[in-house]
Amino acid sequence: MSYPTNPVSVCLKCGNRHSQVKVCKGEGQYAENYNRRYSMCLTCRDFVWYDPPTPISQIPPHVLHAISNLQKAKATPGALECANEGCTTSNGKRRDANKLCTRNGSGPLCKQCCVALGGCRVHAAGGVSFHTAGVAAGPASTVMPSVINPADITLHQLLSQFPPPTLTPPATQPAHSGPASSQTASIVEARPPTKRSYAQPFDEEGYGQLARTAQSQAHRERQARAERHAKEKEVMMQRNSKQQVKVWFEPSEKPKTLQVVLPIYGVLVPSEHSPILRLLGSSCAYIEVFTLGPVASSEFILQEINVPVDTFPGVPTLLLKDGLKPEQCPGLDEAIARVIEDTQHLLSRRGLNDLHRKANKASSSPRSLEKRRMRSNSPTSSSSSLPPSSPSRKSLSSLSSFTISTKKVAPPKASIPFPLEYACEMTKGFEHMLSLLDRSRGSVESNFAMCWPHCKFIKSTYYKQEHVYKKAKRSRILSRFVDAGRTEQGSWSALATAVESEDDAELSNSSDVPQPHIPDSSLDHVVYDFQNVRVEHFRIEPNLVDVSAWCENDIYRPAAIMEGPTQTGSKMEIYHIILSWRHNQKEQDCVLKKVALPGDWWIPAPNEDVGYLAQGMELWHSYVLMEEFTTAVDNARESGANWTVSIKHAPTAFVSTESGPLGLVQPFIEGLHFTRQSLLDQRNTLAADTVDAFSHFVYEKTDGLKVITDLQGKMTPEGGLVVFDGCSHTKTTEVEYQTIRRYSLGNRGDLGIERFCKSHLCNIACLTLGLKRLEEIGK
Template structure:
């Protein structure tokens, strides 16, 4: 007999040589087909065209077991016989006492094919798969069933078919030469059969559910399900409360002593966007129990100042903008670091006011916007009062707010530029000193300095260039001193700048002072100044073809992800609570689960330039994140899983590099360079906005499209990464359904995938179980069943999928 070969050949095929389809795992032929020489040969089958590939030579007839040859011989004889074939069991008859037809394809070892009932009773075969049952046989004339070790009496016998050997079974069907040797006395005996016992009668009445021992398993299951639901509801409520506290955090800076640095506090607001100092013990402990008044730094649309108020008066707050408080009696010049903090608050407030101007008539709501809507007091105690600042102790006990704010007399829009040069100087000087000159920063600063003017990029850059030329030529001082007269109009300045010759003599003015200096009228200075004017970089004027593209401006908080050293969990963190502008292009690219928007965003707070990114919002109905307690947690869970895949992809690349060093054939022949795009979480003051990733250029791909294109190298790389993740996590997690883009240099950049994690393990019962498409154990079982190892898996030394997690 031929020795049984190993299941895996040295070099198994993964793709069909005929059609390019995927090949199955190598298997061993058991001799149940039409050709006996295929017995004990290793083969694989193409799932597309059905092409066989044999890895071993044909087996000699002398090395094939007799029972295999007998099965194939009986099968060929039965197929060659015309018409139907009777069941080999002579006692197998129908209700009309006729022989039952056999199945020609039956491979049961015996004198011939059997019918389904007889074959299943004996244990079944390749065609008749079934569990062993009871074999019923009625002996025909002149035939007596003989079973070794059982008396041949006429009584009913209970025989287990599994205990009957093949020799004993063949003795039940004697040949004609053996029938004549049977004594006549045996032919007159009563019929021997194996009777089946009748099933127990079903009870037609119901038993009490609380009876001892009855329904215990059902009661235990119901109790466990109830406790799980209760614990899940408690966990969801706890997570929701934590998320609400996270969104309601507010930073407060307090100056309570002269010549001392401020104390920075982080408090939780009971009502979103409203701070009442009296309700926070940490604030009152610094101010002192006898403190009744404090000064609040308040930013208005056109001005900012410190406002005196009582400690129980509510203060409007904005996310990522700290609240500046001064104890009553302290002077601003005695407070260390106050000017720097005021400048930061003013800079952040510019974006708030610019967003209000751009978003008039538009409301950006999230599923929790109604919960987080700010509550504003309309009581008359919050109105302005004329009580002098010097007498707070003589005030009444009612709450009041002291302010010298002047209401604007008109809110009608103005035309840019303004009529006079003196009205434009301060705005242009501050705009030219901007450190962050991105499109969103320029627009927000413009609306802060000229709030009643409409921002048009081409007009702004045109008049900014006029201002710079006039400043370099020394013309500004004359027009500014003219004030609001005919000689000080902006239109007159534009004409004067247009009339400047290219080699005109200019005056050297100091940028740090407006004092007039002695002019230098030498030809060398005039030439040098003209050269410097030509070397001044001109501002970028956007392409007019992009004028039809509209953007939505958001103030977002960027949270990045980090993973623990043991890879057990991922958490989100932010560099600071400062919000930054994000310009989201209208009109998304719709996907099956998410909508993708192009976006301009400063990816890192340290970067001054905006980069092209993508914003991903889930497009499925609201129920997509069920059973997550909130949309915040659902977005965080999706981002955490994508970041975990990013870290695992880096480990996979390291393992590939090591395998390439130790592999003689070069592991790079079996994989492509691959990486995962980083992910961040964006949120606004009203709720989550979505997930952000850098924009990736290249050809879009999915695993299905790669299979259709016969890109086996890319498919093997994705499959090897899924196998690698499944092994490194001990069978607790698998990453599938990856999609991304093929870079121009040929590498794979994955930006989305689906993750399945076991929910029964403590390490994987975090909020990441709410990630989109996580099917838990069902997804892992599908991967176990469908994955086929390739050369990349073998070269990496990965375990068999069946052996992982056991």
């Protein structure tokens, strides 16, 4: 048997593995499948055929007779008597036949009669191969024609040329008195002896050499397939066991981020990984590991380098070389806040209520109340061999508000009121808080506990005092109070009074600006800049290519824009804005995106307005293409293929004032921020495949003229994806590139499309959606 060129290894319906390629011997219900190569899914039993149906003229007669008799027997209702008329039981009744018997003749036989005649596929006689058994001898009129050449003959017509021969009774049938027994004996005596055939000898040059060559080749193919499957399994295990490690190894040096493979899933032994040892040095015997304990504690624990460390999937492990102080580790506070947030989100999704109860029970034991920051007790170490005590991590261990429980736990009572008494005591903490990139509630609360460990976090109080600090810094009066030190002139209350006096003067000048209603009362303390804005929406033209901007009317509507960005990226600054999305609608929370690039970022566009319009039109075109992609996904799910997650795109509008453009606005989306790389790091392959399939869909939908990559957005609590940004690449030689959308940020044209074609690998989502191969698109 020659092996197929591209055998199927994974079922396209259920995704499970297929069996090895086999050859059909004609033992089924359809004669046309004889001598065809096939493989079958081991789970859903779905067949894949590699050869066309076999013509009826090439099917052996005994296979046709066997299938014909089998179909007739199955179609007969009730029991079927043995075709041998002399086959009876001890009480004289005819014995029932086995309907699955494939013995060539007038019909199925019972087991005794079939075995006596040489057996069949179901009733195999000892030492006899059932598929080589010939047709029993009969009258001359039943002899098989010598030449058969039916070019277009049907199966029914071909079977009619082979009338069934007269059956001979089994040799072991006992003789009965009367005419029937004498007739049976005469038939047995008239039966010719059975012809036997023997295998060809295994000589050195003929058949034996060919057989040995075929066996060797088959063995090599099986061994190669086994090695390939083992290698694929090993690669998948290594992929699922990847762990990211951040190592601080030198004072005032940025950490090194390493990617290591864990030999044991969920367990990291630092001494077993050479990259970690190379950074820490061969003489390093102790490290400090950031540990999230089960009893609401988060701190660095000093341990030996060969002690195992528990890890969480998708959450980096933080390691410090022994002797480093917190102020000597750049980026340490941000990394701790990110680890706490990611771990809390991961554990809350798993529902660790039982683990929380066990942790609370264990926290009451005397052993759990011991001092946690201690050196690990290794069998090879003693107290005399320990190095001097490392600097304390009070600023890090103060993150004790973290808990793995999904229930809210009341924080401990504060011993010092907030804000502190003097302005010089608040400067360092507020500078750290204002430098945070992640301004979510969990991040702000955890960093507040790190800056003011003895103060209770109250959301409204903190943001009110933060506003006072920013106003004082912007008005350039902060340094006067800080330089006064711990005196009455340098108190925080004196600073707040000075800021309020300036606010009254500013409000008198801006009283004519209408103020929109703020839907969230908890944001009343936040400072907003009230402006009249004009909202322009986008729409797709009938040709499904051009995008235009339009405004419901030229009436400017009030909007409240938060002072200071909530997040800052490599190209954009994100602001919180409150406005009505449509005319005569209620105000809602939205996000305002402003480009934060230096200089004239819109070049080669003629001006800033065109630059923002180009970016907004591309986002709206992505929104329209995402709607078509969602329709294709729904159609695939109706057919039983569910290899994607729910995904949609956020709408986009352009906002401007009388003095110029403000930026792009989108509805506020709640969820966890994601990118394609973060989905892969979290081993969320289903969501990552959905993002890749959308890029493939856009490339096919536009006939190779455009592709959208680098998608990012928010992951909802239900697991769905909401995309709010992406990077579009358009062919420079096509008409579509001549529109103003070519000025969108990050559009690399032909280079971007070429990079996508080289890096994209079709996944199961692409196959279930029926997308073409990239090589076939645009030809």
